[in-house]
Amino acid sequence: MQEYLTERSRKILEAIIEDYILTAEPVGSRTISRRQGQSLSPASVRNVMADLEEMGFLASPHPSAGRVPTEKAYRFYVDSLVGLRRIAREEREEIHKRCSLTGKDIGEVLKETSRMLSSISHYMGIVVAPRFTANVFRHMEFVKLGGRRILTILVSQNGTVQNKIIETDEELQFTDLTRMSNYLNDLLKGLTISQVKKRILEELQEEKIRYDALLANALKLSQQTLEGTDAEVFIEGQANILEQPEFADVEKMKEIIRAFEEKGQLLALLERSMVAEGVQIFIGSESHLNRMSGMSLVTSTYVTGKNTLGILGVIGPTRMGYAKIIPIVDYTARQVSRLLELE
Amino acid sequence: MQEYLTERSRKILEAIIEDYILTAEPVGSRTISRRQGQSLSPASVRNVMADLEEMGFLASPHPSAGRVPTEKAYRFYVDSLVGLRRIAREEREEIHKRCSLTGKDIGEVLKETSRMLSSISHYMGIVVAPRFTANVFRHMEFVKLGGRRILTILVSQNGTVQNKIIETDEELQFTDLTRMSNYLNDLLKGLTISQVKKRILEELQEEKIRYDALLANALKLSQQTLEGTDAEVFIEGQANILEQPEFADVEKMKEIIRAFEEKGQLLALLERSMVAEGVQIFIGSESHLNRMSGMSLVTSTYVTGKNTLGILGVIGPTRMGYAKIIPIVDYTARQVSRLLELE
DNA sequence: TATTAGCACTCGAAAATGGAGAGTGCTAAT
DNA sequence: ATTAGCACTCTCCATTTTCGAGTGCTAATA
Numbered sequence: 001m002q003e004y005l006t007e008r009s010r011k012i013l014e015a016i017i018e019d020y021i022l023t024a025e026p027v028g029s030r031t032i033s034r035r036q037g038q039s040l041s042p043a044s045v046r047n048v049m050a051d052l053e054e055m056g057f058l059a060s061p062h063p064s065a066g067r068v069p070t071e072k073a074y075r076f077y078v079d080s081l082v083g084l085r086r087i088a089r090e091e092r093e094e095i096h097k098r099c100s101l102t103g104k105d106i107g108e109v110l111k112e113t114s115r116m117l118s119s120i121s122h123y124m125g126i127v128v129a130p131r132f133t134a135n136v137f138r139h140m141e142f143v144k145l146g147g148r149r150i151l152t153i154l155v156s157q158n159g160t161v162q163n164k165i166i167e168t169d170e171e172l173q174f175t176d177l178t179r180m181s182n183y184l185n186d187l188l189k190g191l192t193i194s195q196v197k198k199r200i201l202e203e204l205q206e207e208k209i210r211y212d213a214l215l216a217n218a219l220k221l222s223q224q225t226l227e228g229t230d231a232e233v234f235i236e237g238q239a240n241i242l243e244q245p246e247f248a249d250v251e252k253m254k255e256i257i258r259a260f261e262e263k264g265q266l267l268a269l270l271e272r273s274m275v276a277e278g279v280q281i282f283i284g285s286e287s288h289l290n291r292m293s294g295m296s297l298v299t300s301t302y303v304t305g306k307n308t309l310g311i312l313g314v315i316g317p318t319r320m321g322y323a324k325i326i327p328i329v330d331y332t333a334r335q336v337s338r339l340l341e342l343e
Numbered sequence: 344m345q346e347y348l349t350e351r352s353r354k355i356l357e358a359i360i361e362d363y364i365l366t367a368e369p370v371g372s373r374t375i376s377r378r379q380g381q382s383l384s385p386a387s388v389r390n391v392m393a394d395l396e397e398m399g400f401l402a403s404p405h406p407s408a409g410r411v412p413t414e415k416a417y418r419f420y421v422d423s424l425v426g427l428r429r430i431a432r433e434e435r436e437e438i439h440k441r442c443s444l445t446g447k448d449i450g451e452v453l454k455e456t457s458r459m460l461s462s463i464s465h466y467m468g469i470v471v472a473p474r475f476t477a478n479v480f481r482h483m484e485f486v487k488l489g490g491r492r493i494l495t496i497l498v499s500q501n502g503t504v505q506n507k508i509i510e511t512d513e514e515l516q517f518t519d520l521t522r523m524s525n526y527l528n529d530l531l532k533g534l535t536i537s538q539v540k541k542r543i544l545e546e547l548q549e550e551k552i553r554y555d556a557l558l559a560n561a562l563k564l565s566q567q568t569l570e571g572t573d574a575e576v577f578i579e580g581q582a583n584i585l586e587q588p589e590f591a592d593v594e595k596m597k598e599i600i601r602a603f604e605e606k607g608q609l610l611a612l613l614e615r616s617m618v619a620e621g622v623q624i625f626i627g628s629e630s631h632l633n634r635m636s637g638m639s640l641v642t643s644t645y646v647t648g649k650n651t652l653g654i655l656g657v658i659g660p661t662r663m664g665y666a667k668i669i670p671i672v673d674y675t676a677r678q679v680s681r682l683l684e685l686e
Numbered sequence: 687t688a689t690t691a692g693c694a695c696t697c698g699a700a701a702a703t704g705g706a707g708a709g710t711g712c713t714a715a716t
Numbered sequence: 717a718t719t720a721g722c723a724c725t726c727t728c729c730a731t732t733t734t735c736g737a738g739t740g741c742t743a744a745t746a
Contacts, residue, residue: 028709043719046710064709064726101492103570105506143482143498146684149444151502155486159494163448163504227446239601253596258582341489371738384690389739407697407738690745695738702733709725716719 005055009048011036013057016049017069017077021319024245026066071284071318074296078281078322087327094120095328099335106130106159106340111234113312113336118237121325123244123316124260126299128270129232130160130309137188137196140222142177150177152225156193158304158340166224172217180218188222197226233263233270235315246294246317259291266292270311273299279330284318296320300333304341312336348398352391354379356400359392360412360420364662367588369409414627414661417639421624421665430670437463438671442678449473449502449683454577456655456679461580464668466587466659467603469642471613472575473503473652480531480539483565485520493520495568499536501647501683509567515560523561531565540569576606576613578658589637589660602634609635613654616642622673627661639663643676647684655679 005013015035016027029045049067052058057076058067069077098116101109110127117125135156143151148171154162172180187203188196200219209215238257247253260266269287273280282297298320299313312333314325348356358378362370372388392410395401400419401410412420441459444452453470460468478499486494491514497505515523530546531539543562552558581600590596603609612630616623625640641663642656655676657668 026709030709041719042709043711043721044717047718050711060710062726063711064707064724066709101508102510103507103567105508109508139484139486141482141484141496143502145502149502151498151504153484153496153498153504155494155496159486159488159492159506159508161494161496161504161506163502164446165444165448165452165502167445224446236604239597239604242597242600248593250591250593250596253593254582254585257585257600261579261582369738373738385738386690386692386740387688390689393740403739405697406740407695407736409738688746690743692743693741695740697738698736700733700735703731705728705730707726707728709727711724712722714719714721716717 008040009052012040012045012048013052013069013073014077014080016052016058016067017073020069021321024319026061026068028066031066069319071286074283074318074322075286078283078326081323081326084323084326085330087331088324091120091328092331095332095335099332099339101339105161107232107234109339110232110310110312110336111236113332114234114236117312117314117328117332118240121314121316121321121328122240123314123320123325124235124237124241125312126236126266126270126297126315127234127312128267128310129234130156130158131231131271131274135160135193135307137191137193140181140184140188140225142181142221144172144174144177147171150221152221154225158309162225164225166221168217168221176214176217180214180221183215184218184222193226197223200226231267231271231310233267235260235263241316244317246319252294255291256295259289265289269297270299274301274308274311277301279326279333281322281326294318296322298322298325298329300329302333302336302340304337309337309340351383352395355383355388355391356395356412356416357420357423359395359401359410360416363412364664367662369404369411371409374409412662414629417626417661417665418629421626421669424666424669427666427669428673430674431667434463434671435674438675438678442675442682444682448504450575450577452682453575453653453655453679454579456675457577457579460655460657460671460675461583464657464659464664464671465583466657466663466668467578467580467584468655469579469609469613469640469658470577470655471610471653472577473499473501474574474614474617478503478536478650480534480536483524483527483531483568485524485564487515487517487520490514493564495564497568501652505568507568509564511560511564519557519560523557523564526558527561527565536569540566543569574610574614574653576610578603578606584659587660589662595637598634599638602632608632612640613642617644617651617654620644622669622676624665624669637661639665641665641668641672643672645676645679645683647680652680652683 012032015032019027019031029042029049032045033040033042049058057070057073059070060067099113110129114125114127135158138157139155141153145151148168150166150168152164152166188199191199200223203209204219242253247256269289279300284294284296287297294317295315296318297313297315299311301308301311303309313329355375358375359370362374372385372392375388376383376385392401400413400416402413403410442456453472457468457470478501481500482498484496488494491511493509493511495507495509531542534542543566546552547562584590585596590599612632622643627637627639630640637660638658639661640656640658642654644651644654646652656672
């Protein structure tokens with residue numbers, strides 16, 4: 001048994017993986033032999049397969065059903081695809097067509113992107129909206145609702161809007177609110193949200209503020225406004241993935257739907273991948289989410305300048321058409337980055 | 344055969360329906376006989392059942408499996424529940440606990456409401472966000488993004504916020520934008536969105552406006568801002584409904600997921616029910632959506648003053664615990680109305 | 687006259703049966 | 717080193733069998 005793969009066993013392994021990606025059926029030695037133009041007999045292929053199985057690249061569901069690639073095999077396969085950037089023209093055009101800004105809010109743009117990723121990949125599309133704290137403060141606005149309730153609107157540099165309803169201790173007048181927002185906008189202009197938070201704390205310490213009830217109020221309001229909201233996650237195309245044969249069974253289906261109804265865990269995983277650059281791939285258990293067993297995740301970050309805005313990607317079965325999906329995710333991320341670019 | 348139900352057959356019909364709601368299994372004569380404390384023998388029950396079947400209240404899946412209620416039966420059953428308002432205390436408390444405004448935007452509040460409806464009913468929760476045109480204009484704001492892109496924010500009386508990115512013909516300055524929004528806020532204050540639309544058109548006709556490029560621009564911008572966005576629909580708890588035995592089969596499941604991924608049709612149905620007051624119930628084919636076959640919908644509108652804001656409700660199998668769900672939907676709608684009430 | 691017991695009958699669901707086919711591993715021949 | 721040949725294993729599918737629940741009808745009963 002050889003420890004490193006020979007050229008021949010590499011070829012065979014790839015052939016098995018590609019066939020399995022296509023058919024979702026265990027691959028037999030005969031199939032591979034035919035695929036290679038009979039240059040190798042089924043029996044020889046079988047020998048190689050036995051070796052590959054021993055090395056952990058293949059597994060047999062049962063003694064008389066061909067071989068199935070393991071996660072290790074996919075990892076090997078994906079690593080052999082590095083630098084893959086070629087995207088089919090029609091896919092590139094589709095992406096262009098369906099990424100447009102005008103007339104929509106950012107949320108809709110991202111949702112549409114997610115939908116697009118889903119329909120173009122035939123798996124699920126996922127897009128995580130920009131995390132707020134990384135953004136640059138732009139504008140804050142208070143709108144008086146009934147009673148002591150105030151609607152606060154926070155706009156950041158890249159057009160993300162966050163609004164929140166806040167209950168105040170005392171009733172505030174319309175003119176007060178205008179003054180408050182003027183003051184804050186002046187004070188906080190150009191800072192990132194995390195800087196803004198710090199600044200507000202500092203400001204609240206200041207002597208002179210303590211004696212100006214209005215300003216103190218303003219600061220407290222803005223503090224509440226900034227209290228974290230969960231990042232929004234758009235997952236589209238569940239119906240798509242249910243078409244995949246590996247989920248043709250009721251329990252699996254429920255499992256998936258449940259996994260994506262509460263997005264918390266997934267979000268944690270995605271945020272971990274925020275720090276990396278370029279396309280990232282999690283195969284099966286590599287994500288360390290047991291809910292995600294049997295699923296793979298291909299993601300990339302979208303950025304503006306040197307700020308990471310958010311993440312987008314595709315979720316599918318481990319048996320995923322990586323060679324097609326990786327360029328799609330990569331290209332979409334670039335495209336979205338370009339769209340959200342400022343001036 | 345009697346045309347109207349006797350007291351006895353009514354009782355039996357109800358017993359069958361309630362048993363079926365509980366078990367999802369065809370109900371046999373023996374079961375009912377026992378349920379009624381043996382006051383009637385299975386044979387007598389069978390006679391009544393045969394009558395009920397002839398009248399269209401029951402159906403037998405096959406000759407040797409008890410009876411199953413038809414839609415007509417559910418309709419009869421639901422109609423016999425009119426005026427039902429009693430809600431269990433713990434459910435009322437749960438609703439109270441999970442409907443709160445502070446610190447969230449309206450969208451989140453509604454999403455949480457939908458989630459709450461789902462978890463309390465064990466079916467799916469659905470909430471349609473306020474339709475924008477019915478609301479009263481409150482505030483409009485323009486924020487300059489990069490290049491010729493402008494972020495417009497529109498706030499209405501009840502705190503709904505709509506934002507949109509718009510591309511303008513020429514680059515506008517920050518001060519221009521402030522002047523524009525001041526002008527518009529003054530002009531449009533207190534009108535409903537549909538009045539606002541009319542007003543903008545009128546204003547654009549005016550002679551003096553044509554010679555003030557800035558104001559003309561402002562009006563055009565606001566016009567674009569108001570161009571309809573789809574109503575938002577929050578559907579939560581798909582995993583819940585997949586637990587129901589009637590959807591234990593792969594095809595059915597896919598059907599459901601698909602049905603709710605594109606919310607268009609459903610929205611049309613819901614908007615039809617906007618005009619009515621109080622709890623509305625659509626049983627099976629009554630919704631005229633073939634996608635919804637085998638599903639029922641219990642909805643109610645939530646209102647502020649005399650304006651209908653939106654709709655919320657529960658979607659489940661026709662075999663739904665109406666007696667429990669109707670009060671829940673009713674109470675939740677009132678609660679949400681109260682929450683969104685202005686002073 | 688309304689109700690009930692009894693019984694033959696029907697049908698579906700689940701278990702048992704029995705190839706057919708695909709694929710393997712091993713051995714011996716090339 | 718490769719391959720042909722063959723016995724063996726296991727799943728999948730269709731068919732059959734059995735079992736039980738439930739009905740409808742008829743005749744007996746209160």
